[in-house]
Amino acid sequence: MKIAFVIPWYGANIGGGAEAEARRTAEHLHRVGLPVEVLTTCVRDFSSDWGQNHHRAGESVENDVLVRRFPVRRRNRDAFDAVNSKLMHGQPITSAEEEIYVRENVCSPALSQYIAEHRDQYRFCFIPYMFGTTFWGIAACSGEALLIPCLHDEAYARLSVFRHMFAQVRRLILHVPAELALARALYDPPDESLVLLGEGVDTDFVADGPAFREKYGVYGPFILYAGRKDHGKNVEQLIDFYRRYRARRSSVCELVLIGGGPLPSSIGAGERIRDLGFVPQQDKYDAYAAATLLCHPSLQESFSLVLMEAWVARTPSLVHGDCAVTREHCMRSNGGLYFTNYAEFEACLDLLLNRPSLRAALGQNGHRYVLKHYHWDIITDRYKGLFAED
Amino acid sequence: MNPDIVDAIEFDEKQVDIEAIMRQIRQYLAHKHGTQPPMSLEAPASSRLDRDVYDELYEANQEFDKGHVTSYLTPTHIPLIGGVWQWFRSRLHSLVMFYVDRAADAQIRFNTHVIRVLNGIVQGIDTDQTPDRVRDLERRVEVLEKQLHALGVCTETAASGVQEES
Numbered sequence: 001m002k003i004a005f006v007i008p009w010y011g012a013n014i015g016g017g018a019e020a021e022a023r024r025t026a027e028h029l030h031r032v033g034l035p036v037e038v039l040t041t042c043v044r045d046f047s048s049d050w051g052q053n054h055h056r057a058g059e060s061v062e063n064d065v066l067v068r069r070f071p072v073r074r075r076n077r078d079a080f081d082a083v084n085s086k087l088m089h090g091q092p093i094t095s096a097e098e099e100i101y102v103r104e105n106v107c108s109p110a111l112s113q114y115i116a117e118h119r120d121q122y123r124f125c126f127i128p129y130m131f132g133t134t135f136w137g138i139a140a141c142s143g144e145a146l147l148i149p150c151l152h153d154e155a156y157a158r159l160s161v162f163r164h165m166f167a168q169v170r171r172l173i174l175h176v177p178a179e180l181a182l183a184r185a186l187y188d189p190p191d192e193s194l195v196l197l198g199e200g201v202d203t204d205f206v207a208d209g210p211a212f213r214e215k216y217g218v219y220g221p222f223i224l225y226a227g228r229k230d231h232g233k234n235v236e237q238l239i240d241f242y243r244r245y246r247a248r249r250s251s252v253c254e255l256v257l258i259g260g261g262p263l264p265s266s267i268g269a270g271e272r273i274r275d276l277g278f279v280p281q282q283d284k285y286d287a288y289a290a291a292t293l294l295c296h297p298s299l300q301e302s303f304s305l306v307l308m309e310a311w312v313a314r315t316p317s318l319v320h321g322d323c324a325v326t327r328e329h330c331m332r333s334n335g336g337l338y339f340t341n342y343a344e345f346e347a348c349l350d351l352l353l354n355r356p357s358l359r360a361a362l363g364q365n366g367h368r369y370v371l372k373h374y375h376w377d378i379i380t381d382r383y384k385g386l387f388a389e390d
Numbered sequence: 391m392n393p394d395i396v397d398a399i400e401f402d403e404k405q406v407d408i409e410a411i412m413r414q415i416r417q418y419l420a421h422k423h424g425t426q427p428p429m430s431l432e433a434p435a436s437s438r439l440d441r442d443v444y445d446e447l448y449e450a451n452q453e454f455d456k457g458h459v460t461s462y463l464t465p466t467h468i469p470l471i472g473g474v475w476q477w478f479r480s481r482l483h484s485l486v487m488f489y490v491d492r493a494a495d496a497q498i499r500f501n502t503h504v505i506r507v508l509n510g511i512v513q514g515i516d517t518d519q520t521p522d523r524v525r526d527l528e529r530r531v532e533v534l535e536k537q538l539h540a541l542g543v544c545t546e547t548a549a550s551g552v553q554e555e556s
Contacts, residue, residue: 090492092485158488249393334408337415341499347395347415354396361406 002035003387004122006115008050008106008131010040010067015228015260017305018128018150019046021199025383026065028200032380034387038067039115039124041108041133050106051075057110070111080104087155098161105132116140123387125173128302129165130156138165146171146386150302151179152325157186171386173197175303178324195386200379201308201370205282207289215283216276221353222254224291224315226284226306227298229261229275234297234320236264239273241345246272248346253353258287288313293352293359294336301325308374311335311366316359318348335366394418437516447512454501457494459487 007022014023022038030036044054051074060067083097083104093101111133115124119141126134128150138145147169151157166172166187173195174180180196183189213219223242229235235257242255254272257263258279267273279287288294294310294317304326307317317336319326321344330336337352339345352359372378399414401407437444466472 090489092489330408334406337408337412343419344415347419350393350395351399351411351415354393355399357403358401358406358411361401361403362408365406 002037002122003029004037004039004124006039006111006124006126006133006137008041008133009043009045009048010038010062010069011045012062014045016046017301017303018148020305021148021150021303022127023063024200024202025379027063028376028380029383030065032384034384036065037122038062038065039111039137040067040069041072041106041111042069043072043106049077051077068114070108070114072106072108075104075107076100077104087159090155093159095160098159101159102132102135102161105135107132107136109136112136112140119144123390129162135161135165138168143168143170145169146173148173149179149183150175151182151186152300152302152323153182154300157182163187169193171195171390173386175199176325176328178328179302182324197382197386198374198379199303199305200376201305201312201374203312203371203375205285205309205312207285207313209286209290212283212286212290215286216256216274218254218256218274218290220252220254221292222256222290223318223349224287224294224310225255225257225259225296226287226294226310227259227296229257229259229263231264232298232300234299237320238295238297239263239265239267241342242273243271244342245346245349249350251353253292253349256287256291258284285309285313288315291315293318296320296326298326299323304329307336307366308370311363311370314360314363314367316352316362317366318345318352329369333366333369335362335369337362438521439512439515443512447508450505450508454505455498457498457501458491459494 005022005026007019009019010023012023014020026036026038042053042055042057043050044052048054051072053071055069057069057071060069079100083093083101086093086097087101115122115137123146124137124141124144125146125148126137127148128134129147134147138147145168147166149166149172151174156162163186166183166189169189170193172183172189172193174183175196175198177196180194183194225235225238227233239255245251252272254274257273257275258277260278263275267275288310291310292315294307294315296304296307296310296317297320298304299320299322301323302325304319307319307326307329310317311333317326317330319330319336319338321327321338321340327338330338337348339348352362395415395418398418399411401411466476468475
């Protein structure tokens with residue numbers, strides 16, 4: 001039986017945690033001999049119009065993986081945006097609005113039909129939980145779906161439409177115990193449906209810190225932020241806390257940000273905050289090795305690949321204590337500290353910047369943790385075991 | 391120069407335990423910032439502040455983090471409908487509490503900062519040596535003025551004596 005990852009958009013250069021996970025997992029499973037395909041829509045990516053077909057429908061092979069693209073239907077974007085805005089601002093919505101959310105989401109009737117017609121030939125893995133491809137796709141495969149929800153505590157996760165959707169899933173594939181606990185709290189799924197599988201991390205990259213310093217002219221100690229600079233990643237707080245820290249300490253430590261998106265506030269000259277924007281992947285790896293520490297203040301994570309990659313490069317981390325997933329990673333690995341307010345941020349930074357032996361120990365612990373739990377060999381074996389069981 | 395905390399935190403380099411480090415950090419900060427009333431709750435004998443200020447501050451320190459609500463559902467014994475009604479009510483309670491607790495968390499964080507500032511101000515006022523020093527300095531100025539005055543009288547007397555001789 002074939003395995004199909006179902007995702008709203010797909011491609012080598014598409015950002016986003018779930019998108020990267022789907023692509024990398026499909027490619028690695030293909031390499032170990034599993035018959036993997038990707039079912040997706042013709043939409044370009046998350047930031048484009050979800051009602052517009054950018055790619056041509058049909059089959060293509062991308063990095064040796066067969067990709068089938070299906071056209072999306074037109075949608076009422078204004079109606080969707082009105083509901084979505086309420087959710088993003090933490091306002092409650094009605095049942096009718098929940099229906100609008102799923103009806104006017106990214107939707108491909110052709111994809112749903114393909115799933116319904118071929119459900120005896122595939123094991124469908126839907127990722128992530130909140131899009132129309134997942135909602136309508138799960139409905140089409142009659143209780144046989146596997147779902148990689150990429151779940152974190154947010155308003156979408158509490159919609160009753162998704163509670164019903166989770167109840168129809170045969171297997172829930174989760175990254176970490178904190179995500180599993182959240183799934184239990186929100187949906188009370190049967191224990192036998194829960195699979196704590198994790199996510200694969202590339203552990204064989206070579207990271208050249210001096211090359212990064214030379215290329216970007218960063219010579220002193222620096223705090224690295226890597227990722228999109230959107231509201232959900234809590235970058236505003238990092239910049240705010242860094243400014244306060246700089247005002248209180250004579251430290252020469254810089255804040256270096258890499259990743260797409262505009263900065264949440266303008267940066268004045270002499271602030272020692274540098275936004276390098278989107279950098280090539282090798283430069284990102286080199287940045288991990290060059291950084292004094294990685295700070296990842298995001299409150300909404302279901303795994304955090306960035307944290308893992310920094311640990312592969314033996315760089316210690318500082319995360320937000322209100323994010324159950326990243327805090328749990330730090331506690332399980334002893335690879336990083338966490339803060340919940342400015343005072344803790346300042347104390348952790350004082351320690352990390354002034355105690356090299358602590359940094360080295362945390363970085364080494366993080367490195368060991370990633371290799372032990374999230375090496376691709378381990379993850380592909382777990383997937384093989386999962387598909388063999390089913 | 392390293393901040394105090396750098397030397398205050400102890401850990402075993404061979405077996406780092408971040409929970410132990412975080413515990414030490416929290417203890418250090420609690421001691422430094424005084425999340426609980428750091429001063430004696432009794433007003434000091436020589437306090438510059440009214441006793442009521444300490445009483446109010448004590449109450450504020452006891453109450454600043456009491457913002458969350460707990461669910462309380464009275465049991466129902468009505469057959470069939472009672473169970474459904476109870477289920478509906480518990481779901482509704484959970485939903486309401488979700489939104490209330492988010493607001494409460496924000497309020498508690500704000501309260502915590504305010505209480506820390508108030509504790510610091512009160513402690514600062516009662517440990518501030520400035521008024522005592524001002525009083526000491528005023529006394530010294532008074533003594534010096536008297537000495538200067540006495541010296542001025544002597545000088546005038548001497549000067550008038552010299553004029554008479556010439």
